[in-house]
Amino acid sequence: MLWGSNARAAHPIFFHHVLKAIRKGAKLAVVDPRQTASAQFADLWLGLNVGSDIALSHTVAREIIVSGLANQAFIENSTSGFEAYRDCVMEWTLDRGETVTGIPAASIRELAHTYARADRAILCWTLGITEHHNAVDNVVALINLALLTGHVGRYGSGLNPLRGQNNVQGGGDMGAIPNKLPGFQDIETDALARARFEAAWGVPIVPKAGWHLTQMFDAMEHGTLRALYVIGENPASSEADVTRAQHLLGSRDTLIVQDIFMTRTAELAHVVFPASVSAFETEGTVTNSERRVQRVRKALDPPGNARDDIWIITELAKRLGAAWPLATAEMAWDELRSLSPMHRGMSYARIEALGGLQWPCPDETHPGEKFLHARLWEKDPEKRGRLAPFSPVVDDPPVDKISDEFPLRLTTGRKLDSYNTGVQTRAFASPLREGEAIEISPAEARSLGVRDDERVRVISRRGQVVAKVRIDPGLRSGLVFMTFHFPEEVETNLLTIDATDPRSGTAEFKAAAVRIERLDAQAAVS
Amino acid sequence: MSTQGYVSVDAPVRMITMDVDGRPVKVREGTTILEACKTAEIDTPTLCYASNLTPVNACRVCVVELEGARVLVPACARKAEAGMKVKTDTERVRHSRRLVLEFLGSSVDLSTASKSTHEWIATYEANPARFGADASMPPPPAASAAGETASHDRDHAEPGHHASPDVSSAATVAQAPKLDNDLYMRDYSKCILCYKCVEACGDDAQNTFAIGVAGRGFDARISTEFVVPLTDSACVYCGNCIGVCPTGALMFNTEYRMRKDGTWDESKQKVTSTICPYCGVGCDLELHVQANEIVKVTSPADNSVTSGHLCIKGRFGFSFVGNK
Numbered sequence: 001m002l003w004g005s006n007a008r009a010a011h012p013i014f015f016h017h018v019l020k021a022i023r024k025g026a027k028l029a030v031v032d033p034r035q036t037a038s039a040q041f042a043d044l045w046l047g048l049n050v051g052s053d054i055a056l057s058h059t060v061a062r063e064i065i066v067s068g069l070a071n072q073a074f075i076e077n078s079t080s081g082f083e084a085y086r087d088c089v090m091e092w093t094l095d096r097g098e099t100v101t102g103i104p105a106a107s108i109r110e111l112a113h114t115y116a117r118a119d120r121a122i123l124c125w126t127l128g129i130t131e132h133h134n135a136v137d138n139v140v141a142l143i144n145l146a147l148l149t150g151h152v153g154r155y156g157s158g159l160n161p162l163r164g165q166n167n168v169q170g171g172g173d174m175g176a177i178p179n180k181l182p183g184f185q186d187i188e189t190d191a192l193a194r195a196r197f198e199a200a201w202g203v204p205i206v207p208k209a210g211w212h213l214t215q216m217f218d219a220m221e222h223g224t225l226r227a228l229y230v231i232g233e234n235p236a237s238s239e240a241d242v243t244r245a246q247h248l249l250g251s252r253d254t255l256i257v258q259d260i261f262m263t264r265t266a267e268l269a270h271v272v273f274p275a276s277v278s279a280f281e282t283e284g285t286v287t288n289s290e291r292r293v294q295r296v297r298k299a300l301d302p303p304g305n306a307r308d309d310i311w312i313i314t315e316l317a318k319r320l321g322a323a324w325p326l327a328t329a330e331m332a333w334d335e336l337r338s339l340s341p342m343h344r345g346m347s348y349a350r351i352e353a354l355g356g357l358q359w360p361c362p363d364e365t366h367p368g369e370k371f372l373h374a375r376l377w378e379k380d381p382e383k384r385g386r387l388a389p390f391s392p393v394v395d396d397p398p399v400d401k402i403s404d405e406f407p408l409r410l411t412t413g414r415k416l417d418s419y420n421t422g423v424q425t426r427a428f429a430s431p432l433r434e435g436e437a438i439e440i441s442p443a444e445a446r447s448l449g450v451r452d453d454e455r456v457r458v459i460s461r462r463g464q465v466v467a468k469v470r471i472d473p474g475l476r477s478g479l480v481f482m483t484f485h486f487p488e489e490v491e492t493n494l495l496t497i498d499a500t501d502p503r504s505g506t507a508e509f510k511a512a513a514v515r516i517e518r519l520d521a522q523a524a525v526s
Numbered sequence: 527m528s529t530q531g532y533v534s535v536d537a538p539v540r541m542i543t544m545d546v547d548g549r550p551v552k553v554r555e556g557t558t559i560l561e562a563c564k565t566a567e568i569d570t571p572t573l574c575y576a577s578n579l580t581p582v583n584a585c586r587v588c589v590v591e592l593e594g595a596r597v598l599v600p601a602c603a604r605k606a607e608a609g610m611k612v613k614t615d616t617e618r619v620r621h622s623r624r625l626v627l628e629f630l631g632s633s634v635d636l637s638t639a640s641k642s643t644h645e646w647i648a649t650y651e652a653n654p655a656r657f658g659a660d661a662s663m664p665p666p667p668a669a670s671a672a673g674e675t676a677s678h679d680r681d682h683a684e685p686g687h688h689a690s691p692d693v694s695s696a697a698t699v700a701q702a703p704k705l706d707n708d709l710y711m712r713d714y715s716k717c718i719l720c721y722k723c724v725e726a727c728g729d730d731a732q733n734t735f736a737i738g739v740a741g742r743g744f745d746a747r748i749s750t751e752f753v754v755p756l757t758d759s760a761c762v763y764c765g766n767c768i769g770v771c772p773t774g775a776l777m778f779n780t781e782y783r784m785r786k787d788g789t790w791d792e793s794k795q796k797v798t799s800t801i802c803p804y805c806g807v808g809c810d811l812e813l814h815v816q817a818n819e820i821v822k823v824t825s826p827a828d829n830s831v832t833s834g835h836l837c838i839k840g841r842f843g844f845s846f847v848g849n850k
Contacts, residue, residue, distance in 0.1 A: 012764070012837035014807045019733050041733070163806025261846075277847050279803035280813065280820070286801050288808025288831070299798035299813040300820070303848050355830060356808075416762060417838045419804050427846035429708035430838060431757050 001029045001115060003142060004053065004128020004510075008037035009416040011126075011162050014289070027118070029111055031056065032128060033411060034481060035474035044110060047476060050409050050511045051132060051398040052101040057141035058089040058395065059097025060112040061148055065089070069116035074150035078376040078388055085144060085390035100395065116149045120156035127164060127413070131509040135501040137393040144390050152388075153373035163289040164414075166279070170287035173343075173359070174336070179209035183340025196339055212505030213239075214498070220248040227254035231309070232275065236264040237421040237487040240507035241462055241498040258312060261423045264487070273312050276302035282309065283329040285351065291369070292356040293346055398511035399499035406461065406513035408444070408480050412492060413510075418485035425485065436490035437470035438516065439481040445471050448516055457517040458482075463494030466519070480514065542608035547615060559590060559601040559612055568614050571623060571646040573630075573772050574720035575602035578827040578834045579730045582721045587626045587646070590614045598622055620650055627652035632696040633744075635716045638774030638785070658695020680714070681753045683745035697744060703782075706755035709763050709842050711782045712748075716775035719746055723767035723776060731835045736760040737767070765841035769824055769834055778842075780821050791816065799826075802840040807831060809840050820844045 007015040015038065022028055022041060030042040031053075039045040048056050064070055065086060075082050094105035101108070115121050123146055129138045143159060151157040163169050175182035185193035187207060194205045211219060213235070219225035228249070239245035249255060250268045257269040266272045276282050281302040287293050302308075310327060317324045327335075330348050337343050342360035350364065351357055358368035378384045402409060414420075417430040438458050440448070450456055454469050458480075467482070467490045475481060484492040499508045540555040546566045553562045558581075563570045574585040581603035589598035593611035598619065601612075613619065627647050630636065631654030636643060646652075680701050703713035719739070727737050736759045740749040750759040768776040784790035795816045802809040810829045814822040823841050827834035
């Protein structure tokens with residue numbers, strides 16, 4: 001099941017594996033407001049209203065429970081909190097689910113029965129779940145379904161967030177999360193871990209979580225965050241509500257940007273450190289979506305004065321008065337292994353020989369874990385450990401409400417040949433590239449009286465842009481779509497809302513309310 | 527060993543014993559004669575076979591003699607069975623392999639085919655020139671002037687509409703290369719119709735179905751629907767067809783231009799394995815680098831993430847590197 005994921009376009013080689021399974025008889029269900037390229041390969045496409053994921057999940061859950069398809073043994077042995085969860089989903093009848101999600105009750109029923117009856121089922125999600133103001137609740141709603149059916153902790157079953165960026169998993173692994181030290185060790189509660197890092201680094205570790213991105217922007221607004229060091233990120237283009245983001249970034253006492261490009265953010269910086277391309281010009285590791293730690297290697301010499309990240313950081317430390325020795329990537333990695341138990345068994349030599357290793361890998365004889373949470377199936381309660389909790393969550397529609405003034409739901413996403421704000425992909429001549437457009441359904445085009453390629457004004461409560469129209473039969477009436485790959489052409493994020501999940505810090509890129517206005521005839525042709 | 531949560535993915539497989547060139551060879555049940563030959567460390571020529579595609583038995587260059595079988599069998603596709611007796615180096619096998627290489631070499635330009643192809647041509651003493659001109663050589667001016675072969679529009683050949691063959695030399699598939707997009711080119715005068723590109727584009731990997739085999743007999747050719755340019759076809763430029771092409775009929779534009787300019791030099795290229803910088807799937811890339819420039823990108827066929835296949839960003843999306 002792909003939920004809020006268009007893997008055919010966003011994770012093409014993962015989708016090859018899905019296609020292999022389909023050719024062998026596996027069933028594919030796709031939950032997505034748009035009838036995407038992935039949906040075209042699906043046995044079942046559920047085109048839900050944007051932001052009704054919890055409603056759909058609860059309706060599926062109730063149908064599974066009332067049809068007697070819940071995995072009672074697993075629920076009893078391995079989970080907690082089922083009663084409260086059952087009570088919270090019971091009001092979600094198929095009829096109510098149909099009304100809220102816009103999906104025919106029969107399709108919801110089919111999804112519930114197919115998922116619950118499957119011997120093995122994998123539930124994958126992407127930003128369609130997490131780019132919402134209630135992202136964590138959305139994720140939890142999906143986890144509940146896996147617990148209800150026991151589709152977790154066994155080979156071929158499980159929950160899988162498909163990571164959208166090459167090393168976003170590795171960033172988390174390495175502690176680029178406000179409340180974690182490397183190896184997901186909690187900075188506030190894990191005193192033993194803190195002591196290990198203190199001993200290794202010779203400095204006290206303050207047991208206090210930092211800020212995630214959205215909190216940083218709030219702190220900038222309140223004047224408590226005045227200096228910022230941005231490495232390999234382009235928030236001046238990628239943040240929701242970019243007008244605010246650019247203003248805040250541009251008004252810091254100090255803004256340092258370390259990047260391979262002169263990005264929009266770098267243009268605002270006081271100092272720019274030219275970096276090298278990690279995948280092609282440096283040594284190191286990344287972690288992919290299946291927790292596989294993989295080696296990147298230097299194939300090219302970086303241009304001009306561009307330097308390796310480790311060199312830049314070491315030199316910066318030197319200027320600040322700390323005499324760090326210049327480490328190789330492998331030395332830095334071995335230090336991590338000494339401090340992060342889940343990485344301990346992953347030497348460069350083993351990663352090399354085995355083509356990558358999946359964490360946790362606690363010692364050098366460990367083959368790496370193919371999948372997580374197998375303990376939940378242990379017969380011995382001792383080994384089973386902490387029960388997996390059901391989490392009752394409440395349906396909470398998008399913040400930016402549809403109204404008479406803003407009658408269309410704008411959702412955003414990626415195209416096959418482009419990537420994020422386009423700084424890497426615009427350099428190659430893709431024959432598929434069509435530039436930014438506001439994609440609308442054929443019905444919408446008729447009612448607005450607009451044609452393909454006509455330029456229109458798209459207006460949200462926060463801003464407006466002019467973009468050309470592209471008619472997409474995969475969209476339903478009321479739903480419009482844009483990418484954010486071409487900010488130099490059309491700044492889509494002038495429209496999006498920065499309503500943010502308080503726990504994940506992710507903004508609701510997937511749901512803005514807009515209206516489309518025709519330009520006058522003169523402007524439309526220019 | 528701590529293996530909590532770790533399970534072996536493969537079902538247990540029986541081992542069977544067969545005989546290759548008089549030696550007993552033990553292989554996994556369900557594998558092929560080709561695997562058995564590999565296990566016995568016998569080098570077998572292949573053109574249409576790829577480990578990451580379904581065998582199609584198109585080229586017949588891998589044939590071996592199987593005791594009890596009336597005809598030679600293709601090693602790449604024929605399943606190994608217990609007790610089989612296979613001979614790989616008889617006169618019959620050598621003769622058949624030589625003929626396949628000569629027929630292909632006399633009608634198709636093999637000049638950019640894999641190094642191993644040229645080694646097999648030498649090993650089997652194949653001499654395409656005995657059927658007239660060697661197709662990898664430019665045709666003599668007289669031949670192209672008389673030229674049904676050179677000017678014959680293969681893209682629109684209709685069944686039965688043949689000019690009378692010039693029996694003094696073998697017909698060739700010579701035609702102009704197709705340069706219709708910014709990423710890769712197609713030169714079907716180098717195409718041996720191994721079908722690998724069609725399979726990689728189709729349900730063996732990419733499932734895009736932008737190309738297929740059109741025409742029959744000697745007019746059979748790889749084509750987009752209605753011979754439209756790639757830019758009007760279903761192609762999504764994953765380049766997985768390039769990745770499996772054994773003859774260089776499909777090529778990165780970078781390689782094509784460098785070969786034309788005489789700057790392509792594999793002895794000066796270094797291949798470095800790294801991980802694609804785009805999405806979170808973690809595809810292994812092999813960067814072919816010459817003079818500090820990426821000139822080609824491939825992925826190993828035995829890689830657990832990619833099976834040798836990439837998408838447009840992984841294959842072609844590297845131009846941002848070194849932007850000054």
